[in-house]
Amino acid sequence: METLKTISGYFATIGVAFTVGFLFMGFSRILTARVQNRVGPPIYQNLLDIIKLWSKESAINHGLMQHLGPAFAVTASVTTLLFIPVLRIGNWFQNFSFEGDLIFLLYIMVFGQLGMALGAGQTGNPNSAIGVSRGLSQVVGYEIPFVLALTALMVYHETTSLHEIMAAQDSIGAWNIFVNPFAFVAAIIAFLGMTHYTPFDVPFAPAELASGPPSEFGGKYLGMMMTSGSIFAFAKLTLFVNLFLGGASNLLELLAKTLALYLIPVIIGIVTPRYRTEQAIVFFWKWPTAFGILSILWVVWMR
Amino acid sequence: MEMNDKDTLTIVEHIKNFARRHSLFVLAYGTGCGAIEVPPTMTSRYDAERFGIVGRATPRQADVLLITGYLSVKTLKRVIRTYEQMQNPKYVIGFGSCTINGGMYWDSYNTIKVLDQYMPVDVYINGCMPRPESVISGFIKLQQLIKAGKADGWKKYQENLDWYRTNQKKVIKNWNMPDYNW
Numbered sequence: 001m002e003t004l005k006t007i008s009g010y011f012a013t014i015g016v017a018f019t020v021g022f023l024f025m026g027f028s029r030i031l032t033a034r035v036q037n038r039v040g041p042p043i044y045q046n047l048l049d050i051i052k053l054w055s056k057e058s059a060i061n062h063g064l065m066q067h068l069g070p071a072f073a074v075t076a077s078v079t080t081l082l083f084i085p086v087l088r089i090g091n092w093f094q095n096f097s098f099e100g101d102l103i104f105l106l107y108i109m110v111f112g113q114l115g116m117a118l119g120a121g122q123t124g125n126p127n128s129a130i131g132v133s134r135g136l137s138q139v140v141g142y143e144i145p146f147v148l149a150l151t152a153l154m155v156y157h158e159t160t161s162l163h164e165i166m167a168a169q170d171s172i173g174a175w176n177i178f179v180n181p182f183a184f185v186a187a188i189i190a191f192l193g194m195t196h197y198t199p200f201d202v203p204f205a206p207a208e209l210a211s212g213p214p215s216e217f218g219g220k221y222l223g224m225m226m227t228s229g230s231i232f233a234f235a236k237l238t239l240f241v242n243l244f245l246g247g248a249s250n251l252l253e254l255l256a257k258t259l260a261l262y263l264i265p266v267i268i269g270i271v272t273p274r275y276r277t278e279q280a281i282v283f284f285w286k287w288p289t290a291f292g293i294l295s296i297l298w299v300v301w302m303r
Numbered sequence: 304m305e306m307n308d309k310d311t312l313t314i315v316e317h318i319k320n321f322a323r324r325h326s327l328f329v330l331a332y333g334t335g336c337g338a339i340e341v342p343p344t345m346t347s348r349y350d351a352e353r354f355g356i357v358g359r360a361t362p363r364q365a366d367v368l369l370i371t372g373y374l375s376v377k378t379l380k381r382v383i384r385t386y387e388q389m390q391n392p393k394y395v396i397g398f399g400s401c402t403i404n405g406g407m408y409w410d411s412y413n414t415i416k417v418l419d420q421y422m423p424v425d426v427y428i429n430g431c432m433p434r435p436e437s438v439i440s441g442f443i444k445l446q447q448l449i450k451a452g453k454a455d456g457w458k459k460y461q462e463n464l465d466w467y468r469t470n471q472k473k474v475i476k477n478w479n480m481p482d483y484n485w
Contacts, residue, residue, distance in 0.1 A: 038350040040353060041352050042353075045325075048322045048325050058390045211360050211364065215361045216363055218361075218364050
């Protein structure tokens, strides 16, 4: 009975993540449309796109690795999600979280992108290759401030467990966004790079690269990648809520906090043009990295 | 489309059909002057995205091939190649008089006259140029055809491939295209 409950908890987590993910993406499309004085698609449009892509009757592939690339992406998204405790209390959405989960998450979060890179590499499309090289360069850019910010949190709380970091933030004054604002700034700018909204959307650049790495993926492959994108968006948002906003004790609170975080990249994305790759890397290595170092100094000074 | 034992659509097929007609990824092949009507259709004034119509940059991801205007023999070759790279089910919209009967290029020496002889067209939008309103009404017509299960040009193309190939090779003299396994 206990096992059954745990397993159904995993599926519930994935279901919640997918639903919230595509609804948030639909919401961002409506928001963009309203800013551009349009009506915009219905909020469930992304679900329709995914169902449509899954029901395509043909899906061409150029070899085994292209077949595995989207599968890697889905695997990495689901794994990332299942190692993040979704709620701070209760035993329904705790999943596989364990003592050292933050370090594990740092590694597993880039796994999907590496799989995608291998898959896109086999298609032989030059746009894919350029997109992959830009995307991985950008990863090199934003991983440094992200790791610096997480290190500051780990040092401050003397733990690598997400549960204990959440438990330490028991009141609003103890949230890490207020305790260590420099780490939050560094991490949220790195988050802009992870979400691939403008100004950091040069790997996918639709007008320039024909959508970059996935340009040779159609039908079910693209459907898998969009599914994975929805789940991964929710996983990242939950991770950030756990780290900086003290986690959530019920799903409604989680929804409010994740939406508030999600609006940051979306709204910045609506009003900004696009950075080139080298500009993006210079930016990541300059400002958020400075904030990351400052956050570590802040922790040293605080203790 | 799959039918159940009462000769109506199965529920899965209903959902698929709904998703297909409300999520149309468009590859706008700007062959002629019609391409100028596509940006206003997509942007703020006419906002095709509210019907789920979104532009896509590659044929692999697209559902609808929008042929905007006349096709010279040289572009026809590229369009055929693009069309064959798209994934089933796929639809073609012929845009403007040029795709119907040649339009103002009816006596030109290097444009094709009737697009339907070279690739299956599901919906024609007439006019020279059709305004964004008529483009959107053409898309609505395509949605109705998909709903009724009549937008099956891609099946006709596979069934009558020899006839289409003969017609294509009649106008394209230097035929050196690869065979696709779509």
